[in-house]
Amino acid sequence: MEYQALYRAFRPQSFGEVVGQKHITQTLRNAIKRGKESHAYLFSGPRGTGKTSIAKIFAKALNCPNGLDGEPCNECHLCQTITDGSANDVIEIDAASNNGVDEIRNIRDRVKYAPSEAKFKVYIIDEVHMLTTGAFNALLKTLEEPPVHAIFILATTEPHKIPATIISRTQRFDFKAIELNEIVEHLKYVAENQSIEYEHEAIEYIARAAEGGMRDALSIFDQVIAYSGDKITLDDAVIITGGIKTEDLNEWMKLVETQNTKDAFLKYHQFIDEGKDPVRLVHELLYFLRDVILMKHSNQVDDNTAFVTLDDSVIYDLIEILNDSMVMMRYSVNVSVHLEVVIVKMVQALNKTEASTSSVSSDEIRRLESQIRALEAKLEDGKFTRPERKRPEKVRRNRNVFSVEKIKEVLDRANREDLEKLKAEWPNVYRKIEEMDNQPLRALVKESEPVAASETQVLIMFQSDVHSELINNDDEKKKELENLIPSIIGKEVRVVGVPESNWQQVRQEYIDKRRQGVKEEKKPSDVAKEIFDSSIIEIKE
Structure with missing residues (x-):
C-alpha cells in the first residue's frame, strides 16, 4: 500500500477522535440523538482545526443505519463510501474553483431530488466565502426553502466575507485554535503508533510552530520524520521549520540586553545566512519575552536568561515594538532590513530605561534621604498626615502616534x-x-x-x-x-x-x-x- 500523508492517515473518523472542539462535537451528537438537525450549518475558524473533517463525520452520523449515541459505525457500506468520497448523496464542493452562479444553480436543480441510498443529501461547500455575489444570491434561495432531505454545511476561514442574509439562515459554529497541550498529546500518539522515537522538546516545538492548527502540526511532523528517520530531535525540528533554538535566541537577546548592537547584528545575519525566516524570528522573540514574564511571576527565575532583571514595563515596551514590527512587515518590501531596525529600537528602549534610572544626581539622593528622615520623625511623633495625591495628566503620550x-x-x-x-x-x-x-x-x-x-x-x-x-x-x-x-x-x-x-x-x-x-x-x-x-x-x- 502506498504511503499516505499523516494528516490524511490520522484524519478523525468519529466525533470521539476529534482533537479539541468539544463544544461543537457534543452539540452535533446531541442534535443527532434527539433528531433536531438543522437544514444548514456554518463552520468557521482557522485552517486545520477540523471543519471539513467534522462535516464528513456529521454526514456519516446522520445517515449511518448502525449509528450509536450520535456516532457513526464506520463499518457499514454507507460510512465507508462517505469516508472515501464515493457516496452519491454526500457532495463535497470546493467554492474556490466552483464559485460561479452556474455551479450553484446546478446544485439548486439537483437538490430537489431525493437521496438514492442515504436518509439525507448532504452538501459540504468548502471555502464558501469565495462564492461570487450572484452565486450567494442563488444559494440564498435554496437556503430559504430547502427540501426536507437536504442539509448544507458551509465551511470558511473568513466568515466576515459571507453575506449576513446567508449567515442568518444557518447554525453557526466557531472553531477555535487547538490548545498546545492537545496538539502535543496527539503528536505523541501518532509517533507511538508509527513506532518513532522522539524528544519531548521537539514535539513541543512542532506543536508551537503549528499555531493551533492540527493539520499544520501533522504536516510539519511528517517533514521532520522524513528528514530525521526513526528518531525526532529538537535540532531537526528547528531546521525544518526555519526557527531558532531557545539557547541561540537567549544568546542573541543577551547581546541586545547589554546593548552590544554590532554583535547583535552579526548574530542576526548569521541566522539569515542559515536560512532563518525574519518573520518567524519575530514570532520566536514574542514567545521568548512571554516566557520571561511567566518565569518572573512563577518564581522560577534563571539568572542566565536575558531580560529577567528588567522591570515588566520595559519588557512590555519590547513586546509592543515587536507587535508593531509584525504589522509593518506585512507592507515592507525587505523584511530583513526591517528586522534590523527592530534590533536598534529594542536597544534604544533599553538605553532610555538605563538613562532614566541613572539620571538621579547625588544632590537629589541627599534631598530624598532628608525627606525620608523627616517622615520617620513625624511617624515617631504621631503627626504624620497623608499627602494629597496629584491627579494624573489628562493625556498620556506614547510614541510619535500623533502631533x-x-x-x-x-x-x-x-x-x-x-x-x-x-x-x-x-x-x-x-x-x-x-x-x-x-x-x-x-x-x-x-x-x-x-x-x-x-x-x-x-x-x-x-x-x-x-x-x-x-x-x-x-x-x-x-x-x-x-x-x-x-x-x-x-x-x-x-x-x-x-x-x-x-x-x-x-x-x-x-x-x-x-x-x-x-x-x-x-x-x-x-x-x-x-x-x-x-x-x-x-x-x-
Missing part, C-alpha cells in the same frame, strides 16, 4: 461645510483605492473617518494607533492619500492623523483652551459648533 500642534493647526481653520463634504465623499475615496488595488493604503483607510476639515487640511481619525502613526510619519503613504483626495473632492489638502483612543480627549482639551480665549459675548458652544459636526455636539450649560 497635538498639527491637530490644532487643522482645528484653528476648520469649518463645518468642508467636513460635511469630505464625510459624504469619503466612501468614494475608499472605493477609488480599491479600484487602484493598493492593498496597504486600503488597509489604512478602511477603519478611518474624517473628523475635521478646512480649505487646506483634513483631520482623519483612525481606529488603530499604528495606522495613525503610519499616516503621520510615513511620507510615502501620506503622499499617496493626499494625491488621491483632490480627484474626489476637487481640491488639494494636507492629511493629519489622530487615533480614535485619543481623539475625544484631544478635542475636549482644544475646546477648553478656546473657551478660555473667546470673548464674553461668544458662547463656547458656538465655538464647538463652528469646528465640529453639530449633530455630534451635546451642549451642557
Whole structure:
C-alpha cells in the first residue's frame, strides 16, 4: 500500500477522535440523538482545526443505519463510501474553483431530488466565502426553502466575507485554535503508533510552530520524520521549520540586553545566512519575552536568561515594538532590513530605561534621604498626615502616534461645510483605492473617518494607533492619500492623523483652551459648533 500523508492517515473518523472542539462535537451528537438537525450549518475558524473533517463525520452520523449515541459505525457500506468520497448523496464542493452562479444553480436543480441510498443529501461547500455575489444570491434561495432531505454545511476561514442574509439562515459554529497541550498529546500518539522515537522538546516545538492548527502540526511532523528517520530531535525540528533554538535566541537577546548592537547584528545575519525566516524570528522573540514574564511571576527565575532583571514595563515596551514590527512587515518590501531596525529600537528602549534610572544626581539622593528622615520623625511623633495625591495628566503620550500642534493647526481653520463634504465623499475615496488595488493604503483607510476639515487640511481619525502613526510619519503613504483626495473632492489638502483612543480627549482639551480665549459675548458652544459636526455636539450649560 502506498504511503499516505499523516494528516490524511490520522484524519478523525468519529466525533470521539476529534482533537479539541468539544463544544461543537457534543452539540452535533446531541442534535443527532434527539433528531433536531438543522437544514444548514456554518463552520468557521482557522485552517486545520477540523471543519471539513467534522462535516464528513456529521454526514456519516446522520445517515449511518448502525449509528450509536450520535456516532457513526464506520463499518457499514454507507460510512465507508462517505469516508472515501464515493457516496452519491454526500457532495463535497470546493467554492474556490466552483464559485460561479452556474455551479450553484446546478446544485439548486439537483437538490430537489431525493437521496438514492442515504436518509439525507448532504452538501459540504468548502471555502464558501469565495462564492461570487450572484452565486450567494442563488444559494440564498435554496437556503430559504430547502427540501426536507437536504442539509448544507458551509465551511470558511473568513466568515466576515459571507453575506449576513446567508449567515442568518444557518447554525453557526466557531472553531477555535487547538490548545498546545492537545496538539502535543496527539503528536505523541501518532509517533507511538508509527513506532518513532522522539524528544519531548521537539514535539513541543512542532506543536508551537503549528499555531493551533492540527493539520499544520501533522504536516510539519511528517517533514521532520522524513528528514530525521526513526528518531525526532529538537535540532531537526528547528531546521525544518526555519526557527531558532531557545539557547541561540537567549544568546542573541543577551547581546541586545547589554546593548552590544554590532554583535547583535552579526548574530542576526548569521541566522539569515542559515536560512532563518525574519518573520518567524519575530514570532520566536514574542514567545521568548512571554516566557520571561511567566518565569518572573512563577518564581522560577534563571539568572542566565536575558531580560529577567528588567522591570515588566520595559519588557512590555519590547513586546509592543515587536507587535508593531509584525504589522509593518506585512507592507515592507525587505523584511530583513526591517528586522534590523527592530534590533536598534529594542536597544534604544533599553538605553532610555538605563538613562532614566541613572539620571538621579547625588544632590537629589541627599534631598530624598532628608525627606525620608523627616517622615520617620513625624511617624515617631504621631503627626504624620497623608499627602494629597496629584491627579494624573489628562493625556498620556506614547510614541510619535500623533502631533497635538498639527491637530490644532487643522482645528484653528476648520469649518463645518468642508467636513460635511469630505464625510459624504469619503466612501468614494475608499472605493477609488480599491479600484487602484493598493492593498496597504486600503488597509489604512478602511477603519478611518474624517473628523475635521478646512480649505487646506483634513483631520482623519483612525481606529488603530499604528495606522495613525503610519499616516503621520510615513511620507510615502501620506503622499499617496493626499494625491488621491483632490480627484474626489476637487481640491488639494494636507492629511493629519489622530487615533480614535485619543481623539475625544484631544478635542475636549482644544475646546477648553478656546473657551478660555473667546470673548464674553461668544458662547463656547458656538465655538464647538463652528469646528465640529453639530449633530455630534451635546451642549451642557
